[in-house]
Amino acid sequence: FSASPLLNDVVGFVVHSLLGVPYFSWKYTHARHHGGTNSMERDEVFVPVTAQNAPLLDKPWGYSLPVRLTYFVITFTAGWPLYLALNVASREHKGHWLVNHFTPWAPIFNKREAFYVALSDLGLVAVGAVVWKAAQAAGWAAVAKYYIVPVMVVNFWLVMITFLQHTHPSVPHYSGEDWTWLKGALSTVDRSFGYTLDRIFHRIVDTHVAHHLFSYIPFYHAEEATNAIKPLLGEHYLVDHRPIFQALWQDWGKCRYVDSEEATGKGVLWWKVDPICTKRD
Structure with a gap:
């Protein structure tokens, strides 16, 4: 939001720490996501499972409504902490078992970044100490009501928004040499939460394509940038106008794993639509 990297980092560090997020750690992996x-080999978040390793794919009840609901609840309540702590839904790091956003020597960081990862951890420790003191003074019920539950609500919106930005039956993933940066940047989806929520969320939902093409544009210029690129991109500009919760439920059920038409499982990978969910929705 500012031309000053220092100001951006100071504000980001404080706000993210208050929300239980290691700021610099996530900043680095988010940059690599961009x-x-x-890319199945390069992306850092929402890397889909393939037909070869999709859980429950061979079970007749694998995509039943109870299973679908269970995955849904886990993802949108605990998905964000699980990603930070266990690198869930990220790419595979063969030969490494300690992959998370809290370990300075984790393979998702380089040596130059290690100090700032540790600094992010200290920010979380400081916030944790304040929360502990607040619980001793006011009780855990009050802390849950005024801090823990609101943070969980923030986490829900975060996972929901990012899921919808990168998940749609018509959006491909790429493996090997079939991937390019531009193909990846254009494999994102603009959606709208309505006039009010779009502005509350600083236009991150309905201007996400522009954000991936020009990630240094501040949010208050994102609408202008989006309007400028639409006629240039033409059919390559992806936007979904479905009601947001309808889109969430439908795409959650339909986009369960990706597969390639090539025997190697490489190349361009498309979401495989579950016929049960298609019929039901």
Whole structure:
């Protein structure tokens, strides 16, 4: 939001720490997400499972409504902490078992970044100490009501928004040499939460394509940038006008794993639509 990197980092560090997020750690992996969007080997978040390793794919009840609901609840309540702590829904790091956003020597960081990862951890420790003191003074019920539950609500919106930005039956993923940065950047989806929520969320939902093409544009210029690129991109500009919760439920059920038409499982990978969900929705 500012031309000053220092100001951006100071504000980001404080706000993210208050929300239980290691700021610099996530800043680094998010930058790599932008550098490898929708690449099966490079992306850092929402990397889909393939037909070869999709859980429950061979079970007749694997995509039943109870299973679908269970995955839904886990993802949108605990998905964000699980991603930070266990690198869930990210790419595979073969030969490494300790992959998370809290370990300075984790393979998702380089040596130059290690100090700032540790600094992010200290920010979380400081916030944790304040929360502990507040619980001793006011009780855990009050802390849950005024801090823990609101943070969980923030986490829900975060996972929901990012899921919808990168998940749609018509959005491909790429493996190997079939991926390019531009293909990945254009494999994102603009959606709208309505006039009010779009502005509350600083236009991150309905201007996400522009954000991936020009990630240094501040949010208050994102609408202008989006309007400028639409006629240039033409059919390559992806936007979904479905009601947001309808889109969430439908795409959650339909986009369960990706597969390639090539025997190697490489190349361009498309979401495989579950016929049960298609019929039901």
